[in-house]
Amino acid sequence: MITDLLLLLLSFFAIFFAVGVLYSREVVHVVIYIAGLFIDLGGLYIVLSSPYVGAVQIFVYGGAVTVLLMFGVMLTKRTIKEKKEKIVTQFDYAVIVALLVSLYVGALFSYTNYPTELYYIGYYSLSNNMFGTYIGTFVLLGIVIMAAVIGGVYIVKEEDQL
Amino acid sequence: MNWIIYLPVIFFGALAFIFPLASMFLNYMLRPEIKEEQKESTYECGEELIGDARIDFPFSHYIYAIIFVAADVMSIFLILWALTFRNLADKYIAVGAILSLLSFVLVGIYYSLRGKVDIGI
Amino acid sequence: MITVYSESKDIVLYILNLLHITASTLPWYVVPTLTSIVVIIIAFLFTVLNTVMVIWVERKFLGRFMDRRAAMHVGYAGLLQNFADGIKLMRKEFIIPSSSDKPAFLLSPLLYISTTLLAIAFLPLSWGFYLNNISFSLILVTAFFSLAPLSIFIGGWASNNKYTLIGGMRSAAQMIAYEIPMILTIISVIILAGSLNLTQIVTAQYKTGWYILPLFIGFIVFCVSILAEVERIPFDLPEAEAELVEGWGTEYGGVYFAFLMLTDYLRGYVGSALAVLLFLGGWTMPTYFPAYLTAFPLAGLIWFLIKVYIVFIIFVWVRASLPRVRIDQLLSIGWKKLLPLAVINLLIAIAVVSVGVWA
Numbered sequence: 001m002i003t004d005l006l007l008l009l010l011s012f013f014a015i016f017f018a019v020g021v022l023y024s025r026e027v028v029h030v031v032i033y034i035a036g037l038f039i040d041l042g043g044l045y046i047v048l049s050s051p052y053v054g055a056v057q058i059f060v061y062g063g064a065v066t067v068l069l070m071f072g073v074m075l076t077k078r079t080i081k082e083k084k085e086k087i088v089t090q091f092d093y094a095v096i097v098a099l100l101v102s103l104y105v106g107a108l109f110s111y112t113n114y115p116t117e118l119y120y121i122g123y124y125s126l127s128n129n130m131f132g133t134y135i136g137t138f139v140l141l142g143i144v145i146m147a148a149v150i151g152g153v154y155i156v157k158e159e160d161q162l
Numbered sequence: 163m164n165w166i167i168y169l170p171v172i173f174f175g176a177l178a179f180i181f182p183l184a185s186m187f188l189n190y191m192l193r194p195e196i197k198e199e200q201k202e203s204t205y206e207c208g209e210e211l212i213g214d215a216r217i218d219f220p221f222s223h224y225i226y227a228i229i230f231v232a233a234d235v236m237s238i239f240l241i242l243w244a245l246t247f248r249n250l251a252d253k254y255i256a257v258g259a260i261l262s263l264l265s266f267v268l269v270g271i272y273y274s275l276r277g278k279v280d281i282g283i
Numbered sequence: 284m285i286t287v288y289s290e291s292k293d294i295v296l297y298i299l300n301l302l303h304i305t306a307s308t309l310p311w312y313v314v315p316t317l318t319s320i321v322v323i324i325i326a327f328l329f330t331v332l333n334t335v336m337v338i339w340v341e342r343k344f345l346g347r348f349m350d351r352r353a354a355m356h357v358g359y360a361g362l363l364q365n366f367a368d369g370i371k372l373m374r375k376e377f378i379i380p381s382s383s384d385k386p387a388f389l390l391s392p393l394l395y396i397s398t399t400l401l402a403i404a405f406l407p408l409s410w411g412f413y414l415n416n417i418s419f420s421l422i423l424v425t426a427f428f429s430l431a432p433l434s435i436f437i438g439g440w441a442s443n444n445k446y447t448l449i450g451g452m453r454s455a456a457q458m459i460a461y462e463i464p465m466i467l468t469i470i471s472v473i474i475l476a477g478s479l480n481l482t483q484i485v486t487a488q489y490k491t492g493w494y495i496l497p498l499f500i501g502f503i504v505f506c507v508s509i510l511a512e513v514e515r516i517p518f519d520l521p522e523a524e525a526e527l528v529e530g531w532g533t534e535y536g537g538v539y540f541a542f543l544m545l546t547d548y549l550r551g552y553v554g555s556a557l558a559v560l561l562f563l564g565g566w567t568m569p570t571y572f573p574a575y576l577t578a579f580p581l582a583g584l585i586w587f588l589i590k591v592y593i594v595f596i597i598f599v600w601v602r603a604s605l606p607r608v609r610i611d612q613l614l615s616i617g618w619k620k621l622l623p624l625a626v627i628n629l630l631i632a633i634a635v636v637s638v639g640v641w642a
Binding site: 170175 | 471629
């Protein structure tokens with residue numbers, strides 16, 4: 001019962017932050033709402049019996065990706081008080097489409113059989129899989145991260161520094 | 163979820179939000195409130211304000227954020243490995259894999275910071 | 284030995300007994316809830332008192348290093364000085380600049396202090412003196428400790444002031460530069476201990492010896508990273524007084540200024556407590572100590588506090604001795620000098636465990 005209550009509360013805040021991203025008038029407020037959404041998702045992972053993934057979500061997304069987004073926002077040329085224009089111009093069509101999509105997705109969810117109990121995903125099952133079955137993927141992941149960093153250098157380079 | 167062990171944390175989280183708000187309320191009750199024109203402008207060591215607060219953000223700061231994200235993603239895999247590598251079936255393959263991951267990301271970081279560390283501001 | 288959780292349960296059952304209510308007639312959630320409330324009040328008061336004592340230690344020792352006497356008048360030997368400062372700040376006016384962004388301006392220090400208080404909730408202080416025994420408390424402490432650059436950036440931007448914006452950016456760049464050596468050093472401790480639970484790390488150190496001996500380089504890297512995360516001298520540039528007045532917190536007055544000061548020293552306390560728990564054996568002393576030093580009630584708590592204050596006095600000593608480092612030198616120390624040292628430390632830890640010495 002408490003799990004359901006916590007899930008409801010966290011989902012309500014997730015929807016509130018997501019709507020805030022769309023409807024806010026100021027670019028930096030968008031980054032604040034996204035940061036709140038990331039931390040909220042971390043809490044959802046913890047409640048749903050994957051505590052390691054939840055802590056990692058707060059650590060990587062809330063700590064690193066938010067700072068990256070903030071730096072990216074700072075690079076644009078805008079003043080502090082520049083507001084966006086009105087975003088939503090076709091409100092009626094949007095409401096109809098949203099209702100139809102939610103009915104469709106709700107029908108899909110009610111026809112699937114989800115397990116009713118949460119079992120705890122421990123570290124050993126994660127690491128046995130990661131270093132046993134998927135070890136090739138793991139080494140490729142290192143190469144992908146290195147490619148991302150080198151791509152970042154290419155964006156930031158001066159004329160003589162490559 | 164065995165939620166009873168999280169009960170003190172949830173209450174402490176509530177206290178961590180209520181304590182600053184209660185202090186703000188106490189300040190609201192106790193403080194004087196004298197509105198003056200000059201108090202409300204921002205502080206620039208006594209000079210007059212020129213222009214809006216818009217600065218040229220140095221572009222080279224962006225690489226630090228990128229390397230930080232890359233190193234953060236590397237360290238979450240490193241934490242998972244550090245917890246369990248003693249009890250895995252094949253320890254040496256796991257040690258080799260993690261050393262290769264570490265070396266790839268560190269070579270990337272070394273290459274990106276190879277020039278001088280340039281701060282324009 | 285004090286066990287806060289079970290003793291609070293005794294207190295709650297005693298009070299219920301006085302009111303002639305047996306615990307079995309109440310619903311099943313009442314006794315754990317009341318126990319939790321008593322536990323968090325004790326833990327919160329303990330933490331805040333400890334932080335105020337830490338500020339007192341810093342002021343007295345800094346005064347003596349500078350050949351002056353600090354904080355003499357209020358209370359005996361100045362013990363009540365910080366309470367007097369807090370009361371004074373409560374009565375000051377709180378000015379919101381007219382051209383600032385009000386919601387973000389009001390939100391940012393609240394976020395700063397809330398995430399730091401949440402990080403404190405996962406630290407154990409003695410054998411039974413903890414709020415919870417979650418099996419991954421170390422990574423939660425690090426995660427909440429690393430949410431600070433976001434709030435600093437928002438606070439620096441929302442004041443609509445060029446200098447706070449610069450200060451906020453420099454603070455965020457400094458903090459993210461020093462988190463990677465910190466997390467790599469924590470990983471080397473996890474390799475030796477085999478668990479993420481802070482109580483089990485202390486127990487492992489009790490059995491096999493303190494981790495400062497194989498990981499001495501790691502201890503130095505960790506302490507330097509904590510000095511940079513907490514923004515103490517010598518890594519003080521984003522809030523240096525001759526440069527940027529107060530950095531990102533220039534426009535905050537009244538109770539918000541009290542929040543900023545309190546959170547700076549709360550983070551210093553969390554950093555020192557983590558250094559003691561991870562490297563110096565927590566609240567345990569080696570087994571060859573005589574029993575009259577380590578077996579009286581509250582012994583673990585007192586040894587823990589002694590060690591935290593010794594580590595913090597070393598931080599104050601560093602503050603009084605070293606000059607301030609420039610921003611590009613600061614970032615180059617973080618990325619180019621501490622990161623290789625942390626990697627060498629990690630390789631030493633792997634080698635030590637593979638040989639089998641500290642298993």
